[in-house]
Amino acid sequence: MKFFIDTANLAHISEANELGILDGVTTNPTLMAKEGIKGTEAINNHYKAICEIVEGDISAEVLSTDFATIIEEGKVLAALHPNIVVKVPMIKDGIKAIKWFTDNGIKTNCTLVFSAGQAILAAKAGATYVSPFIGRIDDSGWDGIQLIRQIATIYERQGFKTEILAASIRNANHIIACAEAGANVCTCPLDSILALLKHPLTDIGLAKFLEDAKKMG
Template sequence: MEFFLDTANINSIKKGIEYYPISGVTTNPTIISREKTNFIELLKNIKSILGNNKSLHVQALGTNAKNIIEEAFYINELLGDNVYIKIPVIPEGIKAMKSLSEKNIKITATAVFTPQQGLIAAKSGATYVAPYVNRIDNISGNGINVINEMYKLFEAEKTQAKILAASFKNVEQIHKASLAGAHSATIPLELMEYLIFHPLTDVSVENFIKDWEDLYGKDKTLLP
């Protein structure tokens, strides 16, 4: 599974990349607005941190195909390689996806709530399709089932699109999404850190150190 950071916070991105196997960063208008700064400079800054080997996903704000396409070309030219344009799965968005995919613009379909929305986006040229797990759960749906059904559809249709699971509130949701067939997940840094946290791990490390230091002395490592 690929892991993406769902943030536009520079400090979180730097820390995430330093410590964890991050494939890129996803943003949306809400996430960017939280940083309360010039959004163009912010995106450039994020891209410079990521380099060309990690991807940046930026959402178009237009609600008609013409505007979405214009924004997509602008962002693609502004930020360069390995940039994905996030486009909601509304009719005008699907229209834009079809056009942009023919021009080799990378696309992430967003605001996905049903398997059929995901399939239509995939067949319209999206590389990533992002179902909102927790938001589906919040309206008495089942986000994990949506991922699993979407995965089965993608397999049956032999589409190359990847499921980029989004909208998580806890580690269990992420774990179940990976078992259900999600190829990738986008999560905030806090949840990324919780993915490897377990109190017994910390206790084990403390016991190892105590046993070692009881015999060899404090702060003594394997180094000479």
Template sequence: MEFFLDTANLDEIRAATQQGLVDGVTTNPTLLAREGGEWRYQAKRICEEVDGPVSLEVVGLTAAEMEREAEDLIGFGDNVVIKLPMTGEGLVVCKALTAKNIKTNVTLVFSAMQALLAAKAGATYVSPFVGRLDGLSQDGMQLIEQIRTIYDNYGFPTKILIASVRNPLHVLDGALIGADVATIPFSVIKQLVHHPMTDKGLEAFLKDWEAFAR
């Protein structure tokens, strides 16, 4: 499974990269706005910092608006992936960009049928929001299972990118199901590293070593 970092913060990107945990980055307007400053400058710096794919999201609602934004965003770097909404207009743009060999990430996916439509439009990635479904007392991971089955049934190359990850179990369950990517907030990345038994074991080893070394 590939790990994308869900952030627009350069310090978080650098810290996770040092641990070998960044295969790519996903951003959205909310994350970029949270960093303050000029968003275009921040987006370009992220593209320069990251070796893998960087999802940059359009904000237009019509196909014409989205296509104009996409043409601008792809100039930020060769690793840019255009993030499009799961709407009829978004699918039009997805198909058009795919025909130009421009990578796309169809976001705000909440059903297996939406994921099927995105794959048929040629999406590079599809982003089902598991955490938001869980928040509605629905089973986000059941959606991942359904998408995996559909894609495998028909050989769609579209990659399943688990989004709205809220805890380490989302990452674990997604990996067991066979999702291709999880886009993970830095706070959850830090949780993945830790286990109380690891901390307890390390403490015991150090205590024994100090006693031996005296």
């Protein structure tokens, strides 16, 4: 499973990249605003800065909801860097746009996916990635991990090439469950990635090793 970091914070992106396990980045307007990045030029320059840090795919989200404008925005984003993946919402015009991007050699990430039916449409349109939001699904009283499992089964049986990018990750257990359920990619904040490092027995064992090392002089 590939690891993406879900942030627009350059320091967090750099820290995750330095671990040597980072495969890409996802962002959205909310994350950009959180970093105080406003305006088309500033946002596009920020995407370029991210691409200079990470070699993998970088999802850059369109802000429009009609077909023609999604295409125009997507073309501008894709031209910023070869690693840009155009992030498109799961709506009617979004699916039409994903098909157009696919036919024209532009990678896409279909976002705001909450059902297997939506995932099927995204795959049929040729999306590079489909992003089920498992945390938000859990919040609504449904099972986000079960949706990952369902999509993985459908994609395997139907031979779809679209990769499942598990999003809205809330903790390290979510990451592990997504890996078990068949997600191809997991995108999450830095703290969720770092939480995978932690276990109390590791801390106890390390403390014992260091204590014994001191005794050895």
